[in-house]
Amino acid sequence: MDLKEILISVKQGHLDIDTALSKLKTLPFEDIGYAKVDHHRSIRNGYPEVIYGEGKTDEQIAGIIEKMMEKGSNILATRIKKETYDYLKNIYPSIQYEELARIIKIENKKIEKVGKGKILVLTGGTCDIPVAEEAYHTAEFLGNDVEKIYDVGVAGIHRLFNNMDKIMSARVIIAVAGMEGALPSVVGGLVDVPVIAVPTSVGYGANFKGLSSLLTMLNSCASGISVVNIDNGFGAGYLASMINKL
Template sequence: MNEVILSETLEAFRSGDISLEETLDKLKSWPYEDLGFAKLDHHRAIRQGFPEVVFCQGKTIEQVVEIMDRLVSHNRNVLATRASSAMYEAVAKKIPTAQFNEMAKLIFVHQEDITVDGDRVVLVMTAGTSDIPVAEEAAVTAEVMGNKVERVYDVGVAGIHRLFAHQKLIDKANVIIVVAGMEGALASVVGGLTAKPLIAVPTSVGYGANFNGLSALLCMLNSCAAGIAVVNIDNGFGAGRLASIINHMR
């Protein structure tokens, strides 16, 4: 349920196209719907501008299918993260319009175009190729939420000349997401090259002393470059969502 759907429902009632009973039936699960194993927040799109996003990890395939089916009945665009191919195949049988990005592990249903401002670019960068799955989670999330996204991958500090070749794109970007594992140094370097808001995403990529992303997280939190915000380890979705919020501000 977003503002457009709510407005259309109320206008249809006012014009007499639907009865009071039909209107109440459409609104009866608002603001949330209790499925027993999940309470779906159908009010979230009105509060936050995008519907509740499904975190699939730890859920059964059947639960994911039912949650997605109910969300799609109330919202035109729906997103699910940390999804498996098996989950997508089951969802697609119920919702033929569902799409899947295997690398990002995202299922999304796109039934309504969101106006995209082509002058406001979200730039997603990675230190290495191994960081791309997390970066794609961020990039696709931002795209689904109505943002123009550019990608620059594998420009880590071990070959820093690769980064400098993209300075014009860094300058053009409105928001930058930097995804890096190992020691996570790329966020500090890019942060020192731009005045734009930068969202740093530590990944669990690295050898033993990386501590599954903890070293990159601490490096990013301790960056001396100003204007850097840090999300949790491997949290591409959180970075994409935050970048979208910033990019849509006026």
């Protein structure tokens, strides 16, 4: 059944709302050749499709945005270069660019605050901020109250303890760190809420471009910690939003 058939069936009473919603979740995507745009992801997952910009041409990104704009979807795209933003700005004047996070946003529908509490983003150091900003803006765009505290790593752990009021009031914590990646373990031992650990590729040679911090986080002895991939601020922000909506 296509969308028109489903709507007619509901109107005629042949299909109940729950069954119709179930069928809508599996409606076909829109095939534009180089991409298959999933307009019904928000029905299945609660959020519209997010565009991953790295590896795509400016024209491909613009084409995907065009199809999503036709449906009135809010647009979030990650790993976007400044040159790509400059190109898109000429087509979509309302576009916003978060340069540190490398994220573009277009708000076609008002973003409602759906989160139940606050998401807090922490970084071990200043060099971790770009990844943390990706997490911050992702979680905020998905309808959450988000705060950030940067440069509170274990090399000067008193800086972390000086922010305990904010840390203890969060519903979900994202801890972003490179080097040896110890920050999530410390935070996980202090709080009673989920901690999402994000390893970054920041560090000297034996850091192996983030592998050392990834392994530290995976081997943490603190309970309640989940780990996303190296430099995956988007994944952390998305997961934090899902947890905060529960």
